[in-house]
Structure formats: structure tokens, C-alpha cells
Amino acid sequence: MRQITGIFWGLTLLIFTSCGQDQVKTPENALTEFEEFKLKEKFIEDNRLNYPGIADPKLKPILTKKINLSANDFKKLADKGTATEKQYQDAIKKGLDRFAEIYLEIDTEDRERVCIYYEELMNIVRLESSDGHLNNFMYGFDPTTK
Numbered sequence: 001m002r003q004i005t006g007i008f009w010g011l012t013l014l015i016f017t018s019c020g021q022d023q024v025k026t027p028e029n030a031l032t033e034f035e036e037f038k039l040k041e042k043f044i045e046d047n048r049l050n051y052p053g054i055a056d057p058k059l060k061p062i063l064t065k066k067i068n069l070s071a072n073d074f075k076k077l078a079d080k081g082t083a084t085e086k087q088y089q090d091a092i093k094k095g096l097d098r099f100a101e102i103y104l105e106i107d108t109e110d111r112e113r114v115c116i117y118y119e120e121l122m123n124i125v126r127l128e129s130s131d132g133h134l135n136n137f138m139y140g141f142d143p144t145t146k
Contacts, residue, residue: 022084022085022086023082023083023084023085024083024084024085024088024125024126024127025126026078026079026081026083026125027124027125027126030075030078030124030125031075031078031079033124034071034072034074034075034078034121034124035075037071037120037121037124038068038071038072042060042063042064042067042113042117043059043060043063043064043110043113049113049116051109051112051113052109054110054113055107055109055110056105056107056110059102059105059106059110062102063099063106063110063114066095066098066099067095067114067117069095069098070091070092070094070095070098070117070118070121071121073091073094073095074088074091074121074124074125077091077125078124078125083125085127085129085131086131088122088125088127089127089129089130089131089133092118092121092122092130092131092133092134093131093133095118096114096118096133096134096136096137099114099137111137111138112138114137115134115137115138118130118134119134132144132145
């Protein structure tokens with residue numbers, strides 16, 4: 001009987017420690033980095049990325065607003081301190097869905113720049129995968145899946 005009780009408690013402990021394994025620990029400076037991210041000018045020429053700047057200047061404030069809304073989404077999750085990878089990935093999808101109404105107006109280089117901005121947000125919280133959402137946005141499918 002004692003052995004069964006020990007096994008029961010061992011399995012219980014294992015279950016509790018495995019739950020929440022996909023939680024993203026919020027880095028100490030993340031909230032500040034989100035604010036800095038929102039303040040920086042976006043869609044300007046960047047020679048490091050071979051990005052010539054936004055193709056259609058009328059879209060700059062629209063795209064900037066949509067990216068900054070995603071930064072707010074990430075910040076809210078980070079502020080909770082208990083967000084999971086899936087919650088961040090869902091926030092990426094939600095943010096990218098905001099571009100649907102103007103997707104065809106966004107030139108390829110600007111779509112790439114949108115993805116790079118999302119990668120910057122992911123780096124702030126050390127999220128390693130968008131779960132294919134960036135590939136779906138950029139290419140219409142995720143080339144990493146079969």
C-alpha cells in the first residue's frame with residue numbers, strides 16, 4: 001500500500017511540474033522594451049535589412065498602428081507574467097489578421113518588414129516560434145509543415 005501511495009504522489013508531482021512548461025517567463029525589461037518598440041519610427045529605410053522604406057507612404061500610419069496594437073497585445077500578456085507560448089502565438093495571429101483588409105495593398109518588402117517587427121516582439125519575450133503564423137502571413141502557407 002505504501003508503494004502505491006508513493007507512486008500516486010510521484011505521478012501527481014510529475015503532472016503538476018509538467019503543467020505550465022510552455023509558460024513564457026517575462027524578462028525583467030520586457031515592458032520597457034515594448035514601450036520603446038512602440039515609440040520608434042517604423043517602415044523607414046533600413047540598410048541593414050536592405051529595406052528601402054514603405055512603398056506607399058499612405059499606408060505607413062495604418063501599418064504602424066496595427067504593429068503597435070500587437071505590441072500592446074504582447075505587453076498585456078507579458079504583464080500577466082503567466083502567459084504561455086500558445087497565448088503569444090494566438091496574439092501574433094490576431095495581430096496579423098488585422099492586416100487582412102489591406103493585405104493586397106501591402107507590397108512584398110513591406111510584408112517582410114511586418115514579419116520582422118513581429119520577430120522583434122517575439123525576441124522581447126524570447127518566444128522562439130510563431131507557430132507558422134508569420135509564414136502563413138508572408139506566403140499564404142507554412143512551408144515548414146507538410
